[in-house]
Structure formats: structure tokens, C-alpha cells
Amino acid sequence: MIDVKAAVHPDVKAKVDAKSWFYTDKVRDHFFNPKNILKTQKEASDYDAVSHGVGEVGSPACGDMMKIWIKVDSDSDKIKECKWQTFGCASAIASTSIMSEMVVEKGGMTITQALELKPQDIVERLHGLPARKFHCSVLGDKALRAAINNYFFKSDQKDRMIISKGAEIVDKILKITDKDIEECVLEGAHDFEAVQKKTKVGVQDKTCIPRVKELIEFYKDKYYG
Amino acid sequence: METYFDHAATTYVRPEVTQIMSKYLEDEYGNPGSFHYKGLKAKLALSEAREKIAKLIGCNSSEIIFTGGGTESCNLAIKGLVKAKKKGHIITSSIEHHAVTDTCDYLERHEGFEVTYVDVDKDGIVDVDKVREAVRDDTILISIMYANNEIGTIQPIEAISKIAKEKGILFHTDACQASGSLDIDVRNIGVDMMTLNASKIYGPKGVGLLYVRKGIRLVPLIHGGGQEKNRRSGTENVPGIIGFAEALELAQAEKDKESARLVELRDYLIKRVDDEIPESWLNGHPTNRLANNANITFLNVEGEAVILLMNEHEIYVSSGSACTSKTLDPSHVIVAMGMPYEAAHGSIRFTLGKRNTKKDVDKLMEVLPDIIEKLRGISPVHLKMEEIR
Numbered sequence: 001m002i003d004v005k006a007a008v009h010p011d012v013k014a015k016v017d018a019k020s021w022f023y024t025d026k027v028r029d030h031f032f033n034p035k036n037i038l039k040t041q042k043e044a045s046d047y048d049a050v051s052h053g054v055g056e057v058g059s060p061a062c063g064d065m066m067k068i069w070i071k072v073d074s075d076s077d078k079i080k081e082c083k084w085q086t087f088g089c090a091s092a093i094a095s096t097s098i099m100s101e102m103v104v105e106k107g108g109m110t111i112t113q114a115l116e117l118k119p120q121d122i123v124e125r126l127h128g129l130p131a132r133k134f135h136c137s138v139l140g141d142k143a144l145r146a147a148i149n150n151y152f153f154k155s156d157q158k159d160r161m162i163i164s165k166g167a168e169i170v171d172k173i174l175k176i177t178d179k180d181i182e183e184c185v186l187e188g189a190h191d192f193e194a195v196q197k198k199t200k201v202g203v204q205d206k207t208c209i210p211r212v213k214e215l216i217e218f219y220k221d222k223y224y225g
Numbered sequence: 226m227e228t229y230f231d232h233a234a235t236t237y238v239r240p241e242v243t244q245i246m247s248k249y250l251e252d253e254y255g256n257p258g259s260f261h262y263k264g265l266k267a268k269l270a271l272s273e274a275r276e277k278i279a280k281l282i283g284c285n286s287s288e289i290i291f292t293g294g295g296t297e298s299c300n301l302a303i304k305g306l307v308k309a310k311k312k313g314h315i316i317t318s319s320i321e322h323h324a325v326t327d328t329c330d331y332l333e334r335h336e337g338f339e340v341t342y343v344d345v346d347k348d349g350i351v352d353v354d355k356v357r358e359a360v361r362d363d364t365i366l367i368s369i370m371y372a373n374n375e376i377g378t379i380q381p382i383e384a385i386s387k388i389a390k391e392k393g394i395l396f397h398t399d400a401c402q403a404s405g406s407l408d409i410d411v412r413n414i415g416v417d418m419m420t421l422n423a424s425k426i427y428g429p430k431g432v433g434l435l436y437v438r439k440g441i442r443l444v445p446l447i448h449g450g451g452q453e454k455n456r457r458s459g460t461e462n463v464p465g466i467i468g469f470a471e472a473l474e475l476a477q478a479e480k481d482k483e484s485a486r487l488v489e490l491r492d493y494l495i496k497r498v499d500d501e502i503p504e505s506w507l508n509g510h511p512t513n514r515l516a517n518n519a520n521i522t523f524l525n526v527e528g529e530a531v532i533l534l535m536n537e538h539e540i541y542v543s544s545g546s547a548c549t550s551k552t553l554d555p556s557h558v559i560v561a562m563g564m565p566y567e568a569a570h571g572s573i574r575f576t577l578g579k580r581n582t583k584k585d586v587d588k589l590m591e592v593l594p595d596i597i598e599k600l601r602g603i604s605p606v607h608l609k610m611e612e613i614r
Contacts, residue, residue: 040602060606061566063527063547067605087604089529089548
């Protein structure tokens with residue numbers, strides 16, 4: 001791996017940091033050495049047969065697509081394995097990688113803990129993502145939720161499925177909910193363009209745009225009066 | 226060893242240019258507007274550079290306005306002209322550089338002008354008939370680029386010039402990508418205004434010019450000391466302009482020989498990719514394109530990831546992927562050719578330059594097939610070329 005600092009001319013005195021190179025060292029690390037990844041189509045189809053739940057979000061047209069597989073220990077309700085494949089940029093790959101690590105470390109998260117995982121937690125562990133790459137962490141989070149739901153469905157725990165639990169899916173392709181819009185507004189995205197930059201909402205599912213605009217106004221009013 | 230394949234973004238400054246510029250940076254640094262010998266020397270050098278460029282592009286030296294680069298020149302041509310006309314209709318293409326599209330978009334949104342964006346065919350060439358069809362009674366300007374910066378396609382600007390003349394409409398072309406390999410004599414190509422810059426032809430950054438045919442009135446965008454016959458105020462960038470003139474002269478003198486060399490190298494790169502990497506294709510017309518441009522889509526991978534993996538090998542390229550654009554939109558140029566978004570996300574632009582040799586392409590091909598295979602391996606997307614094109 002090239003040392004970013006060494007790649008800069010010695011006469012350049014400005015501080016070399018994540019902003020200079022666009023991504024943090026942590027993102028670079030997970031992009032170049034992704035953890036828990038299924039490296040080939042064959043590995044993915046083999047694992048697909050033995051996994052307990054699988055979730056997929058995004059679309060190639062949007063430039064990001066993630067697929068996550070989980071294995072769950074039913075006695076402890078803990079996620080023991082989390083494998084994935086991603087089509088997308090460095091931040092998409094790094095987001096999925098670090099999330100898979102977070103989910104299975106220290107003996108694995110319980111499903112309840114995993115469902116509490118937020119895009120912000122992923123961004124924090126990556127030591128930050130550029131604002132317009134924030135949607136990558138949202139996608140990772142969505143894919144994990146989809147995998148957990150699929151696990152509930154397959155293991156006959158349909159009562160635990162959480163899609164409709166207060167969350168309204170607004171963007172049907174990226175599976176972005178009203179809660180995601182709420183979080184964006186809380187993070188300072190106060191118009192449609194800003195929210196779209198963070199989440200890519202409405203890039204492909206254009207039918208949701210009026211509803212998203214409505215939600216932005218609602219949450220702005222709610223939190224900022 | 227760095228391998229630079231991003232010459233359409235910018236080039237290094239060639240030593241002949243640096244050398245001549247340094248004299249005007251260190252010794253003859255006067256302000257051409259000053260009333261003393263130091264200023265006079267700068268003024269004479271500036272006028273010599275202007276004469277030199279006028280000869281190269283076949284115009285009178287009074288028809289050249291020096292600016293701060295290609296973007297400013299495009300802005301001056303379009304805004305300067307339409308503002309002088311107050312209202313009317315503009316024709317441009319769907320594959321212009323943002324310096325043109327965003328300017329037109331601004332005029333449409335905020336200043337009440339109407340704009341038609343003429344489509345291109347599947348090879349990325351502007352359809353001349355559609356330009357003709359787009360002409361209205363109130364059309365005041367056609368602005369269509371000479372050669373495209375992303376896919377390198379060369380546009381039929383002589384034919385468009387004819388239409389413009391026939392209908393009495395002014396025609397501007399952005400020729401920033403063209404001046405290294407094409408004829409830029411305005412008498413031959415028949416344009417009324419032409420944008421050029423230095424940073425694509427081994428000259429300095431931040432220097433450009435707008436050729437404006439005598440008799441065309443432009444409203445200035447920058448007001449101040451009245452330089453450039455009141456059309457672009459601000460102390461002239463004397464060393465930059467002198468470097469620009471030198472770079473343009475060398476580029477035009479070498480263009481036939483260097484183009485022939487680059488075409489061979491470009492086609493070698495295209496062939497090796499075609500032979501060694503499946504599910505990939507060349508974007509844009511196969512032959513009617515700039516000598517140094519190969520724009521290739523690799524299906525089922527995302528361009529930014531490719532750039533970053535190549536970056537680790539110190540191979541520098543660019544992409545039309547949404548992830549590398551500020552707006553998160555994929556390349557409007559690739560999409561304009563009728564390609565789906567998926568094709569734009571996986572597009573990589575290789576633009577070759579003077580220092581590139583066959584060895585560089587061989588180095589690229591040592592790593593590129595593995596990079597693409599690795600990214601395809603971890604991708605859950607498995608589209609097929611025939612589903613997409």
C-alpha cells in the first residue's frame with residue numbers, strides 16, 4: 001500500500017489527512033483487506049446454501065449493491081458469522097467489511113443488538129466517511145436488516161420480522177425508510193438535494209421523491225421548528 | 226514508477242515551456258499596463274505571444290481574448306454573447322463539458338434563455354441533422370465541442386459550421402481537447418468563437434483563450450482595469466500566456482507525428498483489453514476519436530474501486546462512475562450514448578500522453594485483468610453484456 005504522506009511532495013507543508021486523500025486509513029484498510037468477504041461467485045453460492053439468512057439492497061444502476069449472509073446460533077440468538085459481497089466504490093466495500101466485523105466480534109452480536117446498529121456506528125468505526133459517501137453505510141445497515149428479516153422468515157419466527165415496525169419504506173429500490181430520512185435531517189441535511197447526497201434516495205425510485213420532500217419538511221419542523 | 230494515463234485531465238508542463246516561462250516569472254515580471262520600460266517589455270512579449278497564437282489558429286491577433294482557462298472561456302463565449310442579445314435560444318449537445326452544460330443550464334434556469342440539448346448517436350457523435358432540426362427563428366448560438374473530453378469522439382464541427390452560417394447563427398466550439406491533435410485553424414473549421422486552454426497541451430494551468438471573430442459583441446464577465454480591449458479585465462498572466470503560446474506552437478507542429486504514435490499505442494491498449502478482459506467494451510466511435518483516448522466499460526465493477534486499486538500500483542486513470550463525481554450522477558456522456566447507468570459506473574478513461582510508451586501499457590496489463598477479476602469476484606452483480614447493450 002502506498003503511504004499517502006510519502007506520496008506527497010516534501011515541499012507540501014499542509015497536513016496530510018483523510019481529507020487530503022478522501023478516505024481515512026481505516027477505510028483504506030478495509031477496502032484493500034476486506035474481512036469476512038466471499039471472494040468468488042462460487043464461494044458465494046456455496047455459502048448461500050448453508051447460511052441462515054440473506055439480504056440484498058441497492059442496484060447496479062445506482063452504482064451500489066450489497067448482499068449479506070448471516071449464520072445465527074439459535075440458542076443464544078447471536079450472529080456467529082456474517083459474510084458479504086459488494087458491488088460499489090471503496091466506501092461501500094469498507095462499510096460492509098467493517099460492519100461484518102462489528103457484528104461477529106466478541107462472540108457475536110445478539111439479533112437485538114444487531115438491529116440497533118446504526119449507519120453512524122459504521123461511519124464512526126471507519127473514522128469517518130465523506131458526506132456524499134454516507135449512503136454507503138446506510139446501505140450496509142439495510143442489507144444486514146434484510147438478512148436478519150430473512151433469517152426470521154426462514155426460521156419460522158415471523159412474529160419477529162421488523163420491516164413494518166414503525167418504519168415506512170419510501171425508496172423501494174434502496175429500501176430507505178422514513179427513519180433514514182429523519183436521521184439525515186438530524187445530521188443537518190435540510191433539503192432534498194442534501195438528503196439525496198447522503199442516501200441516494202430517489203436516484204432510481206423517482207416515485208418516492210414527493211414523499212421524501214414531505215418527510216424532510218415534517219422532520220425539519222419537528223426538530224428545528 | 227508512476228504511470229500517468231490521465232492526460233485529458235491535465236498534462237505536465239514540457240521543459241521548453243517551463244524554460245521560457247521562467248524568464249517572465251523571474252526577470253521580465255513587469256505589468257504590461259505599467260508606464261515604464263519594465264512594463265513595456267512585458268507588453269511586447271505579450272503581444273508577440275498573441276501574434277504567435279493568431280498565426281497558429283488563422284485569425285487576427287485582435288480576435289484573441291486571454292482568460293483564466295477553458296471554463297472561463299466557455300462562460301465568456303456563451304454568457305457574454307447571449308447577454309448581449311438579451312434573449313433567445315441556444316443549441317448545444319448532450320455530451321458537452323460541464324463548463325458548457327452548466328452555463329447553459331444556469332442561463333435557462335435564471336436568465337430566461339431556452340436551450341436545446343442535441344442528442345448523440347450510439348458512438349457518441351452529434352447528429353448534424355438534429356442540429357439543423359433544432360434551429361429556431363430565435364436561435365442565437367450553437368455551442369458544440371470539437372472533441373469530447375470523456376470518450377474522445379471528434380464532432381462534425383465543419384458541417385455544423387455550415388448550418389450555422391446558412392442560418393445566420395453564431396457558432397462556438399470548445400476545442401480544449403482538440404488542440405493537441407487536430408486542425409484548429411478557424412478559417413478551415415469555420416467557427417465564430419473557439420475556446421482553447423494550455424493545460425491539456427503541456428502548458429501551464431489557469432490559462433486559456435477565446436477566439437472571437439471580429440464584429441461579435443460580448444458582454445464582459447469580469448470588470449476592472451479594461452485589459453483585453455475591455456472584454457476581460459485583470460492583469461494579464463504574462464508568463465502563462467507566453468507558455469501557452471509556446472505549448473500550442475509545439476503541439477501543432479508535432480501533432481501529426483505524435484498523433485500517429487498515440488493512435489498505435491491507444492489501439493494496442495484497446496486490443497489487449499479486448500483480448501484479455503471479457504465483458505468489456507470500448508465507449509465511443511472506434512476510429513473517429515482522439516488519438517490518445519480509450520474509454521472502456523468493464524461490466525459488473527465500479528469505477529472508483531478500479532481507480533483506487535490501480536492507484537496502489539501508481540497507475541493513474543479516471544472514471545465516469547457516479548462515485549467519482551461530485552453530484553453522484555454517473556457520466557452524462559456515457560448515458561447520452563444510450564448506455565444504461567450500469568455501463569457508466571464501470572467506465573474507465575485512459576488518456577495517453579507524450580511520455581507514455583508501450584511499456585506503460587504492458588505494465589497496465591500486468592495488473593488490470595487481476596483487478597477486474599478480483600472486483601468481479603466480490604460483486605453480487607452478474608450482468609451480461611448482451612442484456613445491457
